[in-house]
Amino acid sequence: MKGHKFYAKRNVLITGGLGFLGSNLAARLVELGASVTLYDGLIADLGANFFNIEAIKDRVKVVIADIGDRSAMDHHVRNQDIIFNIGMHSCHLDSMKDPVFDIQTNVVPQINFLESLRYRNPEAKVIYVGTRAQYGRVENPPITETAPLNPMDIYSVSKQAVEWYHMLYGKICGLRPTSLRLGNTYGPRHQMRHAKYGVQNYLMRLALDNKQIEVFGDGSQKRELIYVDDVVECLLLLGEKEHCVGEVYAIGTNERVTFVELVKEIIKACGSGSFVHVPWPEDRKIIEVGDVVTDYSKLTAHTKWTPSTRLSEGLRITAEYYRQYKKHYW
Amino acid sequence: MKGHKFYAKRNVLITGGLGFLGSNLAARLVELGASVTLYDGLIADLGANFFNIEAIKDRVKVVIADIGDRSAMDHHVRNQDIIFNIGMHSCHLDSMKDPVFDIQTNVVPQINFLESLRYRNPEAKVIYVGTRAQYGRVENPPITETAPLNPMDIYSVSKQAVEWYHMLYGKICGLRPTSLRLGNTYGPRHQMRHAKYGVQNYLMRLALDNKQIEVFGDGSQKRELIYVDDVVECLLLLGEKEHCVGEVYAIGTNERVTFVELVKEIIKACGSGSFVHVPWPEDRKIIEVGDVVTDYSKLTAHTKWTPSTRLSEGLRITAEYYRQYKKHYW
Numbered sequence: 001m002k003g004h005k006f007y008a009k010r011n012v013l014i015t016g017g018l019g020f021l022g023s024n025l026a027a028r029l030v031e032l033g034a035s036v037t038l039y040d041g042l043i044a045d046l047g048a049n050f051f052n053i054e055a056i057k058d059r060v061k062v063v064i065a066d067i068g069d070r071s072a073m074d075h076h077v078r079n080q081d082i083i084f085n086i087g088m089h090s091c092h093l094d095s096m097k098d099p100v101f102d103i104q105t106n107v108v109p110q111i112n113f114l115e116s117l118r119y120r121n122p123e124a125k126v127i128y129v130g131t132r133a134q135y136g137r138v139e140n141p142p143i144t145e146t147a148p149l150n151p152m153d154i155y156s157v158s159k160q161a162v163e164w165y166h167m168l169y170g171k172i173c174g175l176r177p178t179s180l181r182l183g184n185t186y187g188p189r190h191q192m193r194h195a196k197y198g199v200q201n202y203l204m205r206l207a208l209d210n211k212q213i214e215v216f217g218d219g220s221q222k223r224e225l226i227y228v229d230d231v232v233e234c235l236l237l238l239g240e241k242e243h244c245v246g247e248v249y250a251i252g253t254n255e256r257v258t259f260v261e262l263v264k265e266i267i268k269a270c271g272s273g274s275f276v277h278v279p280w281p282e283d284r285k286i287i288e289v290g291d292v293v294t295d296y297s298k299l300t301a302h303t304k305w306t307p308s309t310r311l312s313e314g315l316r317i318t319a320e321y322y323r324q325y326k327k328h329y330w
Numbered sequence: 331m332k333g334h335k336f337y338a339k340r341n342v343l344i345t346g347g348l349g350f351l352g353s354n355l356a357a358r359l360v361e362l363g364a365s366v367t368l369y370d371g372l373i374a375d376l377g378a379n380f381f382n383i384e385a386i387k388d389r390v391k392v393v394i395a396d397i398g399d400r401s402a403m404d405h406h407v408r409n410q411d412i413i414f415n416i417g418m419h420s421c422h423l424d425s426m427k428d429p430v431f432d433i434q435t436n437v438v439p440q441i442n443f444l445e446s447l448r449y450r451n452p453e454a455k456v457i458y459v460g461t462r463a464q465y466g467r468v469e470n471p472p473i474t475e476t477a478p479l480n481p482m483d484i485y486s487v488s489k490q491a492v493e494w495y496h497m498l499y500g501k502i503c504g505l506r507p508t509s510l511r512l513g514n515t516y517g518p519r520h521q522m523r524h525a526k527y528g529v530q531n532y533l534m535r536l537a538l539d540n541k542q543i544e545v546f547g548d549g550s551q552k553r554e555l556i557y558v559d560d561v562v563e564c565l566l567l568l569g570e571k572e573h574c575v576g577e578v579y580a581i582g583t584n585e586r587v588t589f590v591e592l593v594k595e596i597i598k599a600c601g602s603g604s605f606v607h608v609p610w611p612e613d614r615k616i617i618e619v620g621d622v623v624t625d626y627s628k629l630t631a632h633t634k635w636t637p638s639t640r641l642s643e644g645l646r647i648t649a650e651y652y653r654q655y656k657k658h659y660w
Contacts, residue, residue: 096502099495103441107491111433149479151494153502161437161491164481165429172426172483172616286502 006240008033013080015039015067016087019047020190021129024228025084025235027056036060039076041067043105046089047191051328068109073116080121082239086129091197092287095155106158114165118173125176125245126166127238132183132292134160142295145248153287176245178238183252183292187228187314188321192329200225200262205330207266207273208322216280219260222291224252227314230307237303244302252294253307269315336570338363343410345369345397346417349377350520351459354558355414355565357386366390369406371397373435376419377521381658398439403446410451412569416459421527422617425485436488444495448503455506455575456496457568462513463619464490472625475578483617506575508568513582513622517558517644518651522659530555530592535660537596537603538652546610549590552621554582557644560637567633574632582624583637599645
């Protein structure tokens with residue numbers, strides 16, 4: 001892994017810092033000598049887990065407040081060099097069942113967050129973590145940054161709107177935003193209490209508990225699974241490269257598997273579990289995006305990033321982690 | 331003007347019913363024998379004006395409540411056949427100065443409105459009035475419904491997000507939405523207190539008061555001005571045609587004028603006023619979209635709509651209206 005000397009002594013704020021991606025990023029930043037502040041709203045059902053930062057808890061600052069809390073955010077954004085803005089809910093289904101929750105969690109606080117930056121620290125770099133789902137079902141694969149936007153659930157609309165808000169604050173108020181439209185990510189420190197989002201992680205719980213995994217339909221839809229350390233590496237690169245400011249990036253991997261192949265790999269990595277095919281539930285079918293095939297050549301060209309963790313290896317490490325720390329996750 | 335027998339005895343709700351477009355639409359619907367409810371939040375600085383409905387006040391029901399007020403909306407959406415959802419602020423500049431206001435006015439209440447529909451009247455047709463600004467600056471004119479979305483201010487992002495929310499409620503919850511991406515509209519009953527939006531209307535106030543109109547730069551940017559009665563006709567067509575459900579429409583006119591030509595036409599219609607060229611203010615320049623050239627052939631194909639009011643004629647009627655009722659507008 002590269003050195004990223006850039007981050008030594010840098011002040012870095014991570015929203016959603018106690019969650020899956022935020023805590024993995026934090027661990028790496030601490031290694032690199034950054035001064036890290038983790039900001040988290042501890043919203044029920046989302047990914048925050050204090051155990052995620054157990055190993056680094058004495059070397060980070062933790063702020064528990066709503067992302068839209070102007071008092072808290074106005075104070076904590078000051079003097080930050082880089083802000084990784086990760087703190088949002090990511091449940092497609094919940095966003096359809098309760099759109100008001102979606103707006104109140106993913107849109108309103110984000111505008112307040114941007115206002116804090118605008119008035120207290122417009123010079124900071126902001127790396128926004130968007131979602132591949134902003135494209136929805138892509139008629140002409142592969143996905144690139146210029147594919148038509150076709151969000152298929154409330155969550156994905158909100159993520160697109162907030163990406164635009166970031167870019168506009170960049171153009172109008174001098175903020176320095178970059179957006180990464182992230183796809184399915186897996187690895188240690190994901191929430192494992194429910195399957196409402198990050199289902200690729202929840203499947204491992206089922207396998208480790210020797211349960212039967214339900215595969216909707218024939219499970220032939222293609223997926224790109226990105227190991228969390230590869231995403232962390234990508235975020236670090238985006239944070240340090242000035243020419244990424246104002247840009248949007250798609251991310252993926254060239255190791256594509258069908259959903260049913262993924263399930264088999266998980267069962268293999270865990271050494272337990274089984275699976276069965278069941279019909280598609282109506283609420284899932286309607287927001288299912290089909291095959292995911294991403295062209296991430298812009299990201300590679302701008303940052304030299306490529307995925308480095310094979311699925312089998314990533315799943316092996318992940319299974320080991322949850323086997324060891326299971327009691328902290330479910 | 332066609333008969334629109336469809337609307338006789340129909341229950342119609344108009345959000346933003348006391349504003350410019352809402353009140354003009356209401357007057358026509360009353361003529362057509364519809365049972366009209368005007369719902370308005372009377373938000374300061376927006377277009378609501380009780381004088382707009384002076385002539386029809388005894389033949390409509392008026393509800394004053396926030397669009398996001400679930401108690402009020404849950405009650406009033408029941409039994410409505412058609413809902414024209416027009417009630418939003420439309421100020422590009424304000425949305426950049428105070429994005430929180432934008433979100434709290436144009437996004438949050440709209441999701442609550444859609445929830446009311448979802449649970450109380452999912453069968454209603456909903457005509458959403460979006461904005462041409464969802465496209466932003468269009469690199470390859472003309473504008474069509476499939477032009478890339480490139481909103482250039484917070485307002486336009488929010489309008490696009492809310493359009494998507496409408497369409498998703500259509501797909502998932504059975505609502506029947508149609509969206510009209512409206513451009514510059516002019517005519518009687520517009521607010522004339524400030525130039526923050528609908529500037530094409532405010533210019534007439536300046537001319538009628540024999541003031542000097544400032545033209546930014548050389549004023550050579552092309553504009554399509556649509557007379558409000560033509561928009562009303564379009565909305566009526568969209569509301570009655572079942573095959574427009576789930577569709578998005580661009581609207582324009584083939585009578586394009588440069589901004590400076592428009593100013594000259596206004597001065598001519600008013601018989602007073604003058605103009606001067608001044609440099610572009612920075613905050614305007616950054617959100618200026620350049621020439622507007624729209625291909626509205628999809629709208630014409632689906633509804634047979636075409637604009638029928640020449641600019642000179644529309645401006646003449648408009649000048650007459652404001653000359654007569656000036657004291658109710660400024």
